[in-house]
Amino acid sequence: MANRAGFLRSGTFRNLAILILVWEVVGRVDWIAGGALPGLSEILIRLWADRGDYPGHVWATVQASVLGFVIGNLVAVGAGILFVLFPTLLRLTRGFNIAVFALPPIAIAPILVLTLSGMAPRITLAALGVYFVTMSATVVGLSQFDTRAADVVRAYGGKDWMVMKLVRLRGAVPDILSGLRIAAPNAVLGAILAEFGGGGRWGLGTYLLGSLGRGDPARLWGIGLVATLIAGLSYLVFAVISARTLGSSRSVTLNTAIPDADDGAERSLPLRLAVIAGAALLPFFLWWAFIKLTGVPDLIAKTPLGVLDYLFLSDTSHIARAKLLAALAETLPITAIGMLAGLGFAFLLAISARMFPGFIKTFMPIALVTQTMPLVALTPLLVLILGRGTSVTLWITISVTFFPAFVLLVQGIQRVPQSVLDLPRAYGASAWTELRMVSIPAALPYLFAATRLTVPRALLGVMIAEWLATGTGLGNLLNQSRGYLDYGMIWTVAAVSVCLSVAFYYAILLIERRTLTRLGMQWVE
Amino acid sequence: MHHDQGIHLRSVCKTYRGRGADVEALRDMNLDCAPGSFTALIGPSGCGKSTAMRIALGLEDYDTGEVRIAGHPPAAATASGVTGVAFQDAALLPWRTVARNIALPLEVLGRDPAKHGHEIAKLIDLVGLKGYETALPGQLSGGMRQRVSIARSLITEPEVLFMDEPFGALDQIRRRQMNVELQRIWMESGSTALLVTHGIDEAAFLADYVVVMHANPGRVVEIIEVPFERPRRNELYSAPAFHALCDRIAKVLHGE
Ligand SMILES: Nc1ncnc2c1ncn2[C@@H]1O[C@H](COP(=O)(O)OP(=O)(O)O)[C@@H](O)[C@H]1O
């Protein structure tokens, strides 16, 4: 068991042990915010005392997560296959896909509760959480196939779908599995957020919400721990499965064929414009169709036109606009500041990683674990520690952007071959010169990608904090509107936050492509 | 145009139109392989050998000219299962066992692999891989993988067999072994064979006719008949007549 012994001796294990010990001592003596951080043993004792409550709540959350996970992934894999077979379809649904990716789940949880009933909102939100990740993993996996094997199939008269069936689908399995691995914790997060959004007696989200006012930190920490455990386990299951299957799917030799120059794009300009217009309009059409199909009355469910009417045409529209603008004025600055700070920290830490390799080695696993934590379950804990002021919003935003950005940046820098990194050193360059010449340029494309990818997370983090803690901004407006039964506002906030998220995404994309093209660099998908 | 079981390309032109420059891969290419004959196509790298073969297999369109494989246009011929093919790379599916890789063409053609269990076992035996039926490609050596690919090319009992540098990745010793085996397999099958190669000795050892191509643009410059008795054995490699023939091919190849 050399492996096991190696792990016991490794720095990660030692640091973990130290962390737990410090946590225990600090918690026991109630150092932080008057006992807001209990010791690990206190949390475990509380967990044991609450053991009667957990099975029902855990079961409800797991049930919704699993159902959403299965449905979302079936749709995602099916869509991925269609997109690869008919690339025009992919371009046509780009707007929808980005919207699903960028939507802050908390913003649409209330509208799902309004339009669907029973478990459906939870399942839908869990499914939405997995769709984009699995769909893109499927498209990537199916696109990178062994062209030589495909030639064999075609040489016997096999058509595209035969190549799909015999070569591409099985070849995409490792990619799809790694997509599922990342998607699994998303499903748990989606289910918990929908539980927050309304209704139901069971579920960890409901339990958390109900325990919020009791002033019992150990219980909140216990719930957070259990939620993290479920999400982490779901990640682990797929990590193990993909490690198992990877071996037999890798091509034995390297494919050196140049893939066909991709000009599947529509040739004529009018057709191209039509596809772009269709892509922009499709999300709104689907929104409209969703409402018509669910048959929810107009009073409760607003179509795109209904929202326009509410914001600009109705008698009370000026009040609605004022409320919305006030909320945006509170939410947007703090989102931007939090994101900048989180990305800045991540960038600085990542480019200096070469100077403190030991630190990165021990920190990386922790950063990876935070990726699977259901953010929402941790917010109340931060509230306990930091209070209900602006600082809690800021810290949540920083932490939700910092960790993914850091992981992405470090992985990006690690792709730079060691010889390139060593070259400046070999010519006696200073550490600063090396940073300037190698590490920073190498990290730049990943910084852009991280910015793009963390926009929705930042907005989600801020809105959760506003909803649960600070009582300001968009998050609060959403929560209040639920109380006032102000349906128009609920739909408006949902629509505006999704549109903002998408707009930011595209704005950054534009700057990214411009800058990197000028610098002659490749961008990261 | 012949409508027999052979391979016939008549005045075929093919230009690859890329983003930048166009590449004239074939100009006025003519090729006739009589039924049951073994033809080797030889020429410098980039002269259009693979292109000619891919056109004959319907994997690539051509601009002008006419192509007949066993009397049919390429697409019809391949879809009816009269052709077999082995590429330079074994191109095995890494998740399929040896037996299931060999069965792949049957599945593509919509035939039931279960009904061909006997043929699959026979082919595995023929290429000397008995005992490896359930092995995955990752567990085989390069030579063994190439033999799987040869077996796969024969599973449909093809009347026309295409091979694009099937032994290009093997060392000289292995290649000569494989050449002897290939000759034996081909003689048993009685099919029309077209072998793309850049090895002069390989072409001279295996073929009835060696077709020499030149590049820029790709075209046939000469057809050389190989008179040696079959079955040819390894001793042939050291025969003076064999060396004389190889020298002749080399001269044509180098444009002297
Ligand atoms: N898919 C393609 N697109 C553009 N040019 C190609 C393509 N395939 C081959 N070519 C060009 O056509 C010429 C002939 O190629 P090929 O038939 O592969 O040569 P050979 O097999 O004799 O080495 C070469 O110049 C090659 O660069």
Ligand SMILES: [Mg+2]
């Ligand atoms: Mg070639």
